[in-house]
Amino acid sequence: MTTATLEKTAAAEAPRKQKVILAEGNEAAALGVALARPDMVSVYPITPQSSLVEHLAKLIADGRMDADIVDAEGEHSVLSVLQGGALAGARTYTATCGPGLAFMFEPYFRTSGMRLPIVLTIVTRDGITPQSVWGGHQDAMTVREAGWIQVYCESVQEVLDTTVMAFKIAEHHDVMLPVNVCLDGNYLSYGASRVELPDQADVDAFMGEKNVNWHVALDPLRPMAVDPLTGGTTGKGPQTFVRYRKGQCRGMQNALSVIEEVHADWAKRIGRSFAPLVEEYRLDDAEFAIMTLGSMTGAAKDAVDEARDAGKKVGLIKIKTFSPFPVDALMKALGKVKALGVIDRSVGFRWNCGPMYQETLGVLYRLGRHIPSMSFIGGLAGADITIPHVHRVIADTEALLNGAPAPTEPVWLNEQD
């Protein structure tokens, strides 16, 4: 290849100019959806909804997005409508949260079993009761064992970019699983930030050809039984059921490398990089670490910088991909530190700790090295996780490093706010 050809290729692959705008997280998600060109969107447009679907409806009404929008009579119908669309070969999308997600649960579980690559944004919200409409991760955490991929975003830009990538991950033929893009209610959903909007032609090249129903279809030219009756005591029934479940688990494990590949491809084509599974921040020379998820991470990074300036050898581990849980990537990160504090924005009722903390304990067991650790729970029902809150986490975790006994109960960060 001549030098001239090389330069031409490089120029063709460099991302086109990106428009800089101010967008709230909900608008960024809608813009990401529009860039991915879905064929069908279905929503239930009332509480608990967010401005996300208003932005989508406007994009469609303004002709900036060419998709059918179906206002269904409830979230259960929303996801059922999208299942039909996906089986007919459509790229499909919806958004919900809290009680809407709960009402969606029956088709939610079915979606991953049928291997339908639907993308669903959860604008995360705390669980009721007590009554609350504010943010928290409890809704997404509650459905974490239903076979969906779940990724959490730190910033509005990451919401936009990840929303596009979610379709590519879901539709990868080694994965074929639905994806939740989790975006923190309030702080991200209504928080407006400067974002860069990728060029449509660059995104089209990134997305490639769509083929979402090669494996299961409602298609008169390919008649097949969809979602057949399986199970039972012996024979074909339970064997088929096991084959489905093993396939789902394999798809989840395949997703780990696919998520990495898709992020790398996005970085190459669009020019922005995000850690796909686990981000290590100032970790290489750290003695202890704090662990975060979602929009709390920005303030936590600022706090880590301040603590570093004060001479504390602290690093940060951010989980982006929560499901499948990135065991190997997290083992690599945890292998670098001698004490750990994990901040959750939801409650694990069974273990009396945060759910991410509980998952991490399993990783520490596999790592085969005991390090002292503790669980912090903050940001419930809209509460803020500020730099001072994170400094408390850093101080308590440093105390563990220096031999303080680990508490048996979580530290509730906003208890005295």
Added chain:
Amino acid sequence: MYEVRFHGRGGQGSVMASGILAAAMVEEGKYAVSIPSFGFERRGAPVVSFLRMSEREIRQLTNIYQPDCIVCVDPTLMKSVDIFAGMKAGGTLVQATHQPLSELTLPDCVTTVGLLDAVKIALEIFKRPITNTLMLGAFARTTGVVSLDSLKRALEDSDFRDAGLAQNMTALERGYAEVVVHQIERRAAA
């Protein structure tokens, strides 16, 4: 980092004002984040919105507890809410009011004050007491951290159209032109 806290009542557009100001700052090449304190707010209830501006990327997505500047788009709010909570020393207040400075009780942390009779002007322009864009004009003049032109461009890119856009442009300009800015000399503590 420059931090602004907007105070208003539900329906007055303080959250929208915070968003338009952030868009104007982005227009100027800066980083800005605007986060409303959201919930079951209804018309008339006190609402708050937070805005951060920086030359560098802003990572923390949190509320603001120690603002450099407070913009209060409602003239009666100061009586029912401690709008000055946590304000930094040497701070700026941009207040909608018909009262002169001498009739306001302000804490020592406030040293720059922009006062605008925003309700009276809003009634002239909109026939309704919608003060948000007027107060953005007043903010630009009082603080100098954003230009009137950038605010106008941000307004053009917003959802305002036709007559509504023209009225809000007028409001921006009149807010900028008619705000009365005071510097308060504070005696150093003895």
